[in-house]
Amino acid sequence: MGKFSTVRQPYDNVVITTPVTLPYVRFSDQSAHWWIGRALRALVDGSGIAARDIDGFCLSSFTTAPDTAIGLAEHLGLSVRWLDHVPLGGASGITGIRRAARAVQSGDCDVVACIGADTNQRGSFGNTLANFSRFSQDAVYPYGAGGTNASFALIARNYMETFNVSREDLGRIAVAQRSNALKNPHALMKDPLTLDQYMNARPIADPIHLFDCVMPCAGAEAVLVMRQDTARACGLAGAKLRSSIERHNARSIDPMQTSGGWVEDAGELYSMAGVRPDDIDVVQTYDDYPVICMMQLEDLGFCKKGEGAEFVRSHDLRIEGDFPHNTSGGQLSCGQAGAGGSYLGLTEAVRQVLGTAGDTQVKGAGLALVSGFGMMTYTKGLSSGAVILSGDGA
Amino acid sequence: MTDPLTPPRRKDPLVTTHLGHVSPALRSRAATAMAARAGQGRFVLQVCDDCAQATYPPRDRCPFCWGALHWQDQPNGAVIAAQTTIRSSIDLFFKDHLPWRIGTARLDAGPMATVHLHGDVGRGDRVRMELKLDRAGNPALFAMPEKETPHMADDPQLRVFTADPKYRRILVTDGRSATGQAVAEALLKAGAKTVFLGNADPLMRYPGQDRIEAVDGIEPVRLSLTDTRSIEALAGQLGGRVDIVVNTVGFTRQGGVGFGGNLNNLQSGLDLEVTGLMRLAQGFAPALSARSDDGDNAAAALVDIASIHGLTGRAGFAGSSATAAARLSLIASLRGEMAQTGIRVISVLTGPVDDGWHQNVPPPKTTAAQIARAVVTALQQGQETICADEVAKDVLARWQDDPILTIREENK
Numbered sequence: 001m002g003k004f005s006t007v008r009q010p011y012d013n014v015v016i017t018t019p020v021t022l023p024y025v026r027f028s029d030q031s032a033h034w035w036i037g038r039a040l041r042a043l044v045d046g047s048g049i050a051a052r053d054i055d056g057f058c059l060s061s062f063t064t065a066p067d068t069a070i071g072l073a074e075h076l077g078l079s080v081r082w083l084d085h086v087p088l089g090g091a092s093g094i095t096g097i098r099r100a101a102r103a104v105q106s107g108d109c110d111v112v113a114c115i116g117a118d119t120n121q122r123g124s125f126g127n128t129l130a131n132f133s134r135f136s137q138d139a140v141y142p143y144g145a146g147g148t149n150a151s152f153a154l155i156a157r158n159y160m161e162t163f164n165v166s167r168e169d170l171g172r173i174a175v176a177q178r179s180n181a182l183k184n185p186h187a188l189m190k191d192p193l194t195l196d197q198y199m200n201a202r203p204i205a206d207p208i209h210l211f212d213c214v215m216p217c218a219g220a221e222a223v224l225v226m227r228q229d230t231a232r233a234c235g236l237a238g239a240k241l242r243s244s245i246e247r248h249n250a251r252s253i254d255p256m257q258t259s260g261g262w263v264e265d266a267g268e269l270y271s272m273a274g275v276r277p278d279d280i281d282v283v284q285t286y287d288d289y290p291v292i293c294m295m296q297l298e299d300l301g302f303c304k305k306g307e308g309a310e311f312v313r314s315h316d317l318r319i320e321g322d323f324p325h326n327t328s329g330g331q332l333s334c335g336q337a338g339a340g341g342s343y344l345g346l347t348e349a350v351r352q353v354l355g356t357a358g359d360t361q362v363k364g365a366g367l368a369l370v371s372g373f374g375m376m377t378y379t380k381g382l383s384s385g386a387v388i389l390s391g392d393g394a
Numbered sequence: 395m396t397d398p399l400t401p402p403r404r405k406d407p408l409v410t411t412h413l414g415h416v417s418p419a420l421r422s423r424a425a426t427a428m429a430a431r432a433g434q435g436r437f438v439l440q441v442c443d444d445c446a447q448a449t450y451p452p453r454d455r456c457p458f459c460w461g462a463l464h465w466q467d468q469p470n471g472a473v474i475a476a477q478t479t480i481r482s483s484i485d486l487f488f489k490d491h492l493p494w495r496i497g498t499a500r501l502d503a504g505p506m507a508t509v510h511l512h513g514d515v516g517r518g519d520r521v522r523m524e525l526k527l528d529r530a531g532n533p534a535l536f537a538m539p540e541k542e543t544p545h546m547a548d549d550p551q552l553r554v555f556t557a558d559p560k561y562r563r564i565l566v567t568d569g570r571s572a573t574g575q576a577v578a579e580a581l582l583k584a585g586a587k588t589v590f591l592g593n594a595d596p597l598m599r600y601p602g603q604d605r606i607e608a609v610d611g612i613e614p615v616r617l618s619l620t621d622t623r624s625i626e627a628l629a630g631q632l633g634g635r636v637d638i639v640v641n642t643v644g645f646t647r648q649g650g651v652g653f654g655g656n657l658n659n660l661q662s663g664l665d666l667e668v669t670g671l672m673r674l675a676q677g678f679a680p681a682l683s684a685r686s687d688d689g690d691n692a693a694a695a696l697v698d699i700a701s702i703h704g705l706t707g708r709a710g711f712a713g714s715s716a717t718a719a720a721r722l723s724l725i726a727s728l729r730g731e732m733a734q735t736g737i738r739v740i741s742v743l744t745g746p747v748d749d750g751w752h753q754n755v756p757p758p759k760t761t762a763a764q765i766a767r768a769v770v771t772a773l774q775q776g777q778e779t780i781c782a783d784e785v786a787k788d789v790l791a792r793w794q795d796d797p798i799l800t801i802r803e804e805n806k
Contacts, residue, residue, distance in 0.1 A: 125484070130485075137418075138451050138452055139452075139508060143534075145483045145488040146478075146480035146494070147483075150478055155476075205481060255506050256498060
């Protein structure tokens with residue numbers, strides 16, 4: 001809470017509906033525009049809401065250049081009265097949902113299409129890396145051009161040594177996610193992964209090995225954000241937004257990143273929703289690397305700082321386990337569709353609390369927590385956020 | 395411990411030459427300003443005018459109080475907080491230099507920085523930071539062992555940022571002068587495999603000829619920078635084998651502009667030093683560039699030795715200073731071209747040289763030995779600009795501080 005803070009208004013009856021996941025492909029010769037257009041079509045087809053009744057548009061993508069959300073609105077024929085472009089990488093989904101929620105709650109607009117989508121043409125991933133940020137361009141990329149793998153390797157190494165975390169501990173996260181992914185027909189990774197395979201994988205940037213890394217791919221994730229009365233009028237089931245947090249450039253004077261902005265705000269996340277960590281039935285963390293998942297489990301209060309390794313040793317993170325985590329398989333097993341990855345946990349969590357997750361459904365999932373993490377512009381992930389969702393009946 | 399460099403094997407003519415890629419080159423203007431200082435061998439960071447805190451990466455305003463920033467020399471100690479070995483890269487340059495070690499350094503000056511690691515340093519070590527230039531002429535923080543380690547300069551990652559003469563084959567353009575001979579011997583002493591020593595007029599003997607030509611590793615070659623054909627002939631013969639070119643030619647004559655200047659001297663100086671430099675570059679730059687990333691055999695640098703008074707002009711040496719000015723200008727342009735191909739272009743700046751053409755100039759004067767030392771140091775450090783002596787340093791410092799005043803002073 002800041003010096004001038006007041007009690008935050010609840011999101012009265014704001015719901016998230018129509019989770020859309022366009023199956024990912026490793027490489028696409030289509031543009032981001034094409035993927036975003038397909039996502040819009042899927043939202044309209046899935047919801048029965050006419051395109052002209054979508055009056056808000058929130059876009060996150062790395063590969064629309066030179067266009068931003070307004071260029072896409074014109075390109076795809078959207079006329080809206082609320083428009084946002086959220087360029088926050090892995091935190092985009094959470095941030096986009098938060099903003100859209102307040103927009104529909106206040107009546108600034110009624111139905112917001114929130115879309116995270118990226119294409120992956122051969123070579124385009126390199127452009128994203130090389131031009132990611134000014135600090136990256138000046139002071140990271142020219143240092144071996146290892147991309148995010150190298151930057152996270154430095155964070156991971158420091159974290160592992162500081163908190164006595166082994167590669168096996170991190171491997172449990174990746175292996176459990178692959179087990180989950182095998183039940184998700186859209187996951188790009190189709191083969192089982194054993195801890196042995198994880199341990200013996202090719203090193204990429206020590207201690208990061210192949211199965212610590214996400215596979216860049218093309219795809220789109222999307223949802224609609226609206227008031228519950230709108231959803232009911234349209235006959236749509238919606239996940240209620242119970243609480244949310246967002247933080248940027250937290251703890252900027254920490255020499256090395258061992259936690260994200262969640263540590264500042266986790267208390268508020270739970271108090272606003274009126275629940276405790278124990279109450280959460282399914283957790284979707286942002287999994288650009290397993291070590292970041294572990295960091296989130298600590299920072300979001302599922303265990304104390306430094307106890308993440310023990311937590312993953314003593315819990316079963318699979319769909320059928322006692323702590324269902326990244327039930328779709330996450331980006332580690334589904335692939336990372338650029339900014340689409342920031343919505344992957346959200347669409348899955350919406351399905352979970354609505355009971356429509358199919359083979360990945362966690363029994364009795366009433367409360368879901370989703371977190372996002374993004375923007376490694378220099379040596380730290382700058383943006384963090386999280387939401388708690390519950391089913392319609394909650 | 396660093397493995398000592400072994401003499402590169404003779405190049406197999408059937409093997410494809412490794413193309414001269416350079417490391418990623420896109421930079422902000424602030425980072426380019428850092429490069430300009432890195433080229434002088436300085437370790438600088440931006441410091442806030444108001445709160446005096448140092449910052450990195452290069453910024454445009456202070457992140458602590460939004461005050462204005464200026465570049466300042468900083469303590470170069472640091473501790474390595476984390477390290478990694480990159481084994482996969484999508485960049486064409488680094489892909490061919492894997493594995494590549496980097497780390498996170500806590501700089502004594504304050505900021506944390508991502509840095510290149512020397513092979514002898516790792517997590518927890520205290521290190522000495524150097525601000526180098528990478529192959530593309532951009533600033534690069536490099537963590538060196540705090541104390542000298544065996545064969546420290548042979549570290550393969552470090553050699554990417556330097557143009558160390560060790561085992562390299564070097565062309566020195568003019569061996570007829572004391573400077574050329576001193577440079578040639580210093581390069582051999584620094585480990586050069588061969589010095590091809592230019593002689594513009596093999597029919598005319600020159601002082602010191604018997605001695606220098608008898609030195610092991612010296613190979614006399616015919617080369618006149620006033621003769622395009624002689625350069626073409628030599629480049630055809632040596633272009634694929636020369637790793638470093640050091641241009642030692644000079645033509646200094648006393649004289650003013652309106653008083654005591656000699657037009658023939660001016661023209662001779664311009665032809666030898668200015669047109670000659672362009673002839674030399676046109677002869678050798680393409681071959682050097684093609685081999686800038688060819689393993690231990692890689693071509694590395696072009697060095698030009700010129701008077702500091704090219705920056706200012708100089709009373710009594712107006713024509714020679716004008717020639718030096720043109721020479722410095724060409725070198726600056728060539729540096730921009732060669733940054734794209736990975737060849738370091740080095741300026742060695744001298745005061746009045748202690749030779750027969752500066753007899754009337756009172757000391758201090760720049761000796762041949764000082765010039766030779768500066769050439770070797772600049773190559774070993776990978777510097778872009780180096781002053782051979784205190785006179786050059788003094789003029790450069792004053793010129794950087796107040797160019798218009800220094801020009802006035804030097805022409806009084």
